[in-house]
Amino acid sequence: MKGKSIRLALLFAVLIPMACSPGIIRAQSGPRTIEINAKKFGFDPADITLKKGQPVILVLKSSDVAHGLRFRELNVDLRARSGIPAQTQFTPEKTGDFVGHCSVFCGSGHGSMKLTLHVVD
Numbered sequence: 001m002k003g004k005s006i007r008l009a010l011l012f013a014v015l016i017p018m019a020c021s022p023g024i025i026r027a028q029s030g031p032r033t034i035e036i037n038a039k040k041f042g043f044d045p046a047d048i049t050l051k052k053g054q055p056v057i058l059v060l061k062s063s064d065v066a067h068g069l070r071f072r073e074l075n076v077d078l079r080a081r082s083g084i085p086a087q088t089q090f091t092p093e094k095t096g097d098f099v100g101h102c103s104v105f106c107g108s109g110h111g112s113m114k115l116t117l118h119v120v121d
């Protein structure tokens, strides 16, 4: 019984600091997941900085109608509907700014829906 409590205490002593340091968890748990919320007529966030060579999972969510997010240069095209997110994993291989646009016509402001990925070294 006592041994079990000590093991539990040790487990928490390791897990709690890990849970409080997102940097450590990110480094150990594979791709970084980024949630993007789309609604008429914009993306939140509208700017995301990525590291070249670091795999990411982009999750697109819509809170109103169907929206898309396409980066031609990166071969990324997501389409989400309200309540039905879409996701993709990719690894940016070159630095630069990449502008993505909504790829599903969603109304009068559709053409102004942009999201910029800044890929840095």
Ligand SMILES: [Cu+2]
Pocket (backbone or CB within 6 Å): 067, 068, 102, 103, 104, 105, 106, 107, 110, 111, 113
């Ligand atoms: Cu649109």
